[in-house]
Amino acid sequence: MQQVFFFYFALVIAATSVLVVALRNPIYSALALLIMFFHVAGLYVTLHAEFLAAVQIIVYAGAILVLYLFVVMLLNLRQDDRYHRQWPMAGIVGATLVIEAIILTVMKGWTAPVVVTGTEMTVGATTNAGAIGDVLYSTYLFPFEVASLILLVAMIGAIMLAKKDIGEC
Amino acid sequence: MVPLSYYLILSGIVFLTGFVGVLLRRNIIIILLSVELMLNATNINFVAFSQYFHDVAGQVFVFFALTVAAAEVAVGLAIIIALYRAKSAINIDEFQLLKW
Numbered sequence: 273m274q275q276v277f278f279f280y281f282a283l284v285i286a287a288t289s290v291l292v293v294a295l296r297n298p299i300y301s302a303l304a305l306l307i308m309f310f311h312v313a314g315l316y317v318t319l320h321a322e323f324l325a326a327v328q329i330i331v332y333a334g335a336i337l338v339l340y341l342f343v344v345m346l347l348n349l350r351q352d353d354r355y356h357r358q359w360p361m362a363g364i365v366g367a368t369l370v371i372e373a374i375i376l377t378v379m380k381g382w383t384a385p386v387v388v389t390g391t392e393m394t395v396g397a398t399t400n401a402g403a404i405g406d407v408l409y410s411t412y413l414f415p416f417e418v419a420s421l422i423l424l425v426a427m428i429g430a431i432m433l434a435k436k437d438i439g440e441c
Numbered sequence: 442m443v444p445l446s447y448y449l450i451l452s453g454i455v456f457l458t459g460f461v462g463v464l465l466r467r468n469i470i471i472i473l474l475s476v477e478l479m480l481n482a483t484n485i486n487f488v489a490f491s492q493y494f495h496d497v498a499g500q501v502f503v504f505f506a507l508t509v510a511a512a513e514v515a516v517g518l519a520i521i522i523a524l525y526r527a528k529s530a531i532n533i534d535e536f537q538l539l540k541w
Contacts, residue, residue: 278443282451289455289478293462298470305474312481319492321500328484331507336477336514343518344470347525362464366457373453377446403497404504412501419508426512433519436526 274318281315284308298344302337309333323401448489456482467532469524473517480510 288308295301309332316325408416455478462475484503491499521531528535 275443278447282447285451286454286458289458292474292478293458293466293471298468298474301471301474305477308478308481312485315485316488319488321488321492321503324488324500324503327504327507331511332477332481336511339514339518340470340474343521346522347470347531359465362461365464366461369457369460373457377450400500404500407497408501408504411498412505415505419505422508422512426515430515430519433516434522 277318278315281311281318284311285315299341302340302344305340306333306337309337321400323399323404445489445493448485452482452485452489455479455485467534469521469531469533472533473514473521476513476517477510480506 285308288304288311291304292301292308295304309328313325313328313333316322316328459475459478459482462478463472466472466475484506487499487503487506491497491503524536525531
């Protein structure tokens with residue numbers, strides 16, 4: 273049963289990610305990415321990361337995708353969008369990486385995952401969100417604060433970049 | 442139980458697709474979308490490892506990656522709007538001011 277769900281999600285994720293790159297219209301690409309985000313969230317649920325699934329839908333599908341669609345519709349693009357002229361280069365690099373990945377997996381073989389007991393086991397937490405909160409606010413407290421600083425810098429930077437006349441302020 | 446390598450292969454496929462998209466497309470918006478694809482591929486990796494090693498730290502890192510992705514989108518789209526104002530186009534072939 274779990275395998276059926278995994279293969280469904282994996283198939284849709286792979287197909288929509290190819291569509292994101294292949295489709296001509298940026299709006300269609302963004303909508304394909306939306307479908308992909310939902311299926312990634314489903315994959316998280318099968319991996320018992322329910323909190324991240326909810327955050328994925330709220331942040332990615334709710335905020336980031338809406339921002340993309342807003343900008344695409346604001347710019348109102350009509351011109352024909354063709355592939356970049358360095359596409360043979362992209363093909364060569366992509367094919368090289370694919371071959372490398374295949375060789376690595378064949379050489380390494382299909383090793384079973386070694387289950388190690390991590391240093392931060394989910395001790396005393398019953399739910400997924402509780403476990404994440406425990407670790408986030410104790411071990412990773414400083415990176416958490418840095419993340420808030422990053423968001424502040426991004427906010428100020430976006431406002432300054434998108435403002436019309438920066439010299440007047 | 443799905444083997445861990447399946448998740449890694451899926452993540453590799455998505456990452457490669459995003460990588461090729463960055464190199465291949467001319468539309469800046471699609472390039473940013475491809476960067477999102479790559480970030481999602483790494484997130485899938487993180488969550489899969491977190492589940493298989495029973496360590497919740499991987500999910501915390503996904504949380505941070507999500508923060509960085511949100512910041513990247515905000516700044517990137519602001520840059521796109523500024524570029525569009527300057528050139529009235531968002532094809533990257535048009536922006537070659539730094540090329541000699």
